[in-house]
Amino acid sequence: MTLLPTDNPTAQLVDGVMIYIFGLSLLLLLGITIVTIYFVVKYRRSRCPEPTSDVDHSIVLEAIWTVLPTLIVLTMFWYGWVNYVGLTEVPEGAMEVSATARMWSWQFEYADGRRENRLFVPANTPVKVRLQSTDVIHSFFVPAFRIKKDMVPGLETYVWFEAPKPGSYDIFCTEYCGVGHADMITTIEALSAEDYAAWLVADAPPEHRGLVVLREQGCIGCHSIDGTPGIGPSLFELAGSPRQVEIDGQTTEITIDDDYLIRAIREANYEVVQGYPAMMPSYDEASLNNDDLQSLVDYMMGRPDTTSAPLDGARLIEINGCTGCHSTDGSPSIGPTFQGISSRDITIIRDGKEVTQQADADYLLRALVDPSVETVKGYPDIMPPSDYLSPEELDAIVEHLLQQ
């Protein structure tokens, strides 16, 4: 048995209260036990055939053992409450990470959009973890830091902690969530300042080509990307939103789509958004080639970068929690193993009928997006739909699986 060290701020808050209450309780318990044993031995029937006192009540005693315990438990209550408040007060300047729990995996998302299935943090830095669940109630529990909070669908909760030194700390799911509950374990990986800085750079997802182009061309000088007003309209959340534009002095409403954006760049002052001066320069092919223009439009429409390296299916199945239920080495688990999935016959149940077939790309895609329509025989119908993945990510996963 290993004792958990009290070497970090949240553990100190909790351990203070636990030691106070357990310590006093032990004293009380010892007192109760000793007095009981003493009475039982001293007044045993072989020694005292009849009672030697018939006292059967005492107002004074009753008052004492009502008031004293009241005072004692009120101190316990207050200490417990004050330190609980400490657990809810995130220190200023804490780093923020989002955690998503689903049956039965964890996903952590960083400010730059990077996703991981373990929580990498710098040591000696307070970290606030925003908690959410996509399906049932889970709970985020780190024994080393004595923190725990339920992750409730539709409600964002949070915890904070500060890892005292580099190392690996267990995260358990501690709200019962079904068959994979006991395997819903991951770790906080606390890194030294240098290691964390290196990790940040090493694994950082490449920036969207469209964003790079926006910067290179100086667009951000007039158009903000986060919604703050500027000389020109902001580029924040453009896709599909309506705009009042003026064409030759006539006002019309248009919906922002690829064509509009391309026109607005190539022939900048043909349509002018109402309320803004017609002063944007046009960009012809010499100053902005077609590929970069497409990246720019993709970025503004909220689509992924098509110019970057292809998505890594193996990494996607890991960070999206697929391996929580599907092994990659053939060992049995909650769902069928991924090993050899494309080359073996599988028996699936569709509309109550059994069908045996090979897993092709179409089947795998259906199984990802709508898993309960066709379930594999012998496995429970419990897989959550992976509808939160983009089409590109789904394709990358299917492609990866087909190579298994």
Next chain:
Amino acid sequence: MTKTPLTNSGFYSESPRSGVLGWLLSTDHKRIGMMYLGCITTMFIVAAVLGLAMRLQLFTPGQHIMTAQTYNATFTVHGIIMIFLFIIPSIPAAFGNLLLPIQIGARDVFFPKLNLLSWYLYISGAILAILAIFTGTGAPDTGWTFYVPFSTQTSTNVSLAAMAAFMLGFSSILTGINFVTTIHRLRAEGMGWGRLPLFVWTLYATAWIQVLATPMLGITLVLVMLERFFGAGLFDVASGGDPILFQHLFWIYSHPAVYIMILPAMGVISEIIPTFSRKPLFGYWAMAISSLAIAFAGSLVWAHHMYASGMSDFAILVFSLLTFIVAIPSAIKIFNWISTLYKGSIQLGPPMLYALAFILQFAIGGLGGLALGAAAADIHLHDTTFVVGHFHYTMFGGTGFAFFAALHYWLPKFTGRMYNHKIAFIAWGLLFVGFNVTYMAMQAVGIQGMPRRYYDYLPEFQTLNMVATLGSWVLAAGLIMMFANLLKGMLNGKLIGMNPWGGATLEWQVPSPPPMLNFGKEDPVVTRGPYDYKGVKADEF
């Protein structure tokens, strides 16, 4: 020793109908009580076997005798049976039925037919619960708490299990109504409120919780079924519902239910300690009032199960404060029991040993509860095996041991025969050691951080889990020895007289087993208190 068969005396021989129907259609409180006792004990043994199987799976990390799904179904069924079919009805329905009318000098409960209906509801609930395990889409796997949204999504047989709990709730409500009425209306001449045995006082407090809190359970389970069958959306965020609302509704019943489970056990202990000390219970009125105080304050603390749920901090402040308040009447009880021993004439008969074990184990459970009631400490301990150890200390070390104490104390009264005392001592020793090893280890591994409801665990939790499993084997040996000894005693133990222990309450002034209608032709007139042992002599046996 004469070999009179059990069925030849007292209420066993007098019945308008003979054979099985004489039992199944009987409205006699003793026959109904014995039927409850048989069913409840059977249910306890079934669920205990499931508990032992879980401990076996947890002996070392990895999957041994159960898969994750089997383990989840096992702890769910263990919980449902232990809570709804054993602990809640154990003392009130079985011993309450056997003793309440006799202890207040009545010939039966106020509504005998309703009493029989309660038993049939209990049996129907039990059958539904068993059907839920073996039929349909697999044994329920939600835990006995049925938390949404998991319980509305899982494909297992949750609806049938919820129906069973619903039915058992009604059995409990009807018993509560019956007992409250009986205590108010059927006390014998001279049986004033100040002469009620403490067991009756605790049954009275319990009955009120049963009547007032149990309907919440029924409503909540119906809502879960509406959610499952019609997608009612009350607990579903996407439809404007709230999963935390379910937890409030569930615990508004299920926390007071904890006091339904523990109060009658406290009553049992309050009977046994005076008898085996030959001294009046210390602080009679403090004990009676603290029972009512527990029943009242215990209804206001439900959300202390939810500090980590995402509920508001203000709610945590209020519920933490109220939780500490409810600790006070429990402490008062412990001090009064111990004071009863002072300058008494203490005999360590088997019931007394169980009663003393109760005091120690209930104190450990209660003190552990203080750590869980304190907001900061609970954040670490909540939903770990510490909580599992804690409530087994109160429910098993407390109510379970009080149930065993009651069996050893009152079973001879209702069978007319005594069990072997030497074997009873050894069985008690095994149970005491096995219990404390098992659950102390479970509490310790919870402090270390092991979450509950895990069929598999990380290697750092292994030592304590092994200790807990070893303890469970000692516990099992004690249970086997205790039940075998009691059964053998029932069938062919020594015959006993009216009063083997020297008790002063009314049940010791009628034959063992008592006759139909309890008190001959004349109605009893009560002239002395329940703990007035002057001139009371124990029969030799």
